[in-house]
Amino acid sequence: MTRKVIIVGAGPGDPELITLKGKKAIEEADIIVYAGSLVNREILKYNKKNAKIYNSATMDLEEIVKVMVEGVEKGLKVVRLHTGDPSIYGAIKEQIDELKKYNIDVEIIPGVTSLSAAASSLKVELTLPKVSQTVIITRPEGRTPMPERENLRELAKHGSTMAIFLGVSMIDKVVSQLIEGGYRRDTPVAVVYKASWKEEKIVRGTLEDIVPKVKEANIRKTALIIVGDVLDPKDYDYSKLYDKDFETEYRKRKL
Structure with missing residues (x-):
């Protein structure tokens, strides 16, 4: 055995x-x-x-x-x-x-991640053509140190979708570092508390106003911060996957 x-x-x-x-x-x-x-x-x-x-x-x-x-x-x-x-x-x-x-x-x-559950609750696709094709999963520095190349300011330079674990207790610091790294102040943000639980709570906003909203909701732990334009895209391209003018191994282009 x-x-x-x-x-x-x-x-x-x-x-x-x-x-x-x-x-x-x-x-x-x-x-x-x-x-x-x-x-x-x-x-x-x-x-x-x-x-x-x-x-x-x-x-x-x-x-x-x-x-x-x-x-x-x-x-x-x-x-x-x-x-x-x-x-x-x-x-x-x-x-x-x-x-x-x-x-x-x-x-x-393996299991279903809280990120997957949060995205489902938000009814969003984390990767949208012309908006973002990258999801960065990270956390702010706390008792566990972060490699300098992975601090939030550095990661924010990519402007991609970002999922931040273990950071809601220091939401002020997180937001400051994201803005300093290059995200616009009007970048959409969602904080999902206990995704998929009965007591799930969702707070939406932008980097400009998310801090007071989270504090008003009294969310201090067990929450995921998702940042990026995929949360509220102003413009995006439909994928090629189902485009009638795009051929795949399984579907030929319609003439």
Whole structure:
């Protein structure tokens, strides 16, 4: 039997936005270590085996790894449940490396990101022809330092669509750096609090007025900031994908 831990992306919050594969892993788990500060507890109800549940919000890395290793050593099915997709700000690399020390492998089941959920709630396409074909996923510097080349001022120079995680608590600083980097003051902004949750809240504005709007809405954490003209495009081109004058491998041009 393969010695492994299954790392599952729980999705953005809505219990129905977990993948079928992720749901199956939770159903069959004997031990679940979940990110309690962010994962919707409703997702834990999918478990059918009365699994032992651990909330990693109250644990350090050593404690988390100890629980997972002991479970694997006993031949139990261990699931490490992360929010959204574990590949984005999931802190999984360090867990993988620690598990390797015990000859334990991992299987990673991707999830729906909060960015995908936020874009769906906003009913926007993050990449529009003639507007933006690039999405930058980033965060402002906090306790985790940022490489100088990746600070918000530098990234803002591209003028592309930007999704900023972990930044709503310092929205003043974020906005200042984006403007200093080159975004227009009238660039559209949307702040989505708890995308896909029942308590989801959306605040729209521009870099000029988003700060007071966010503060008035009392949003201080668990929110994503999306910046860019794709949120309110004044002009864009239709894609070539369905253009009747554009040939593809599957569709010939109509004469």
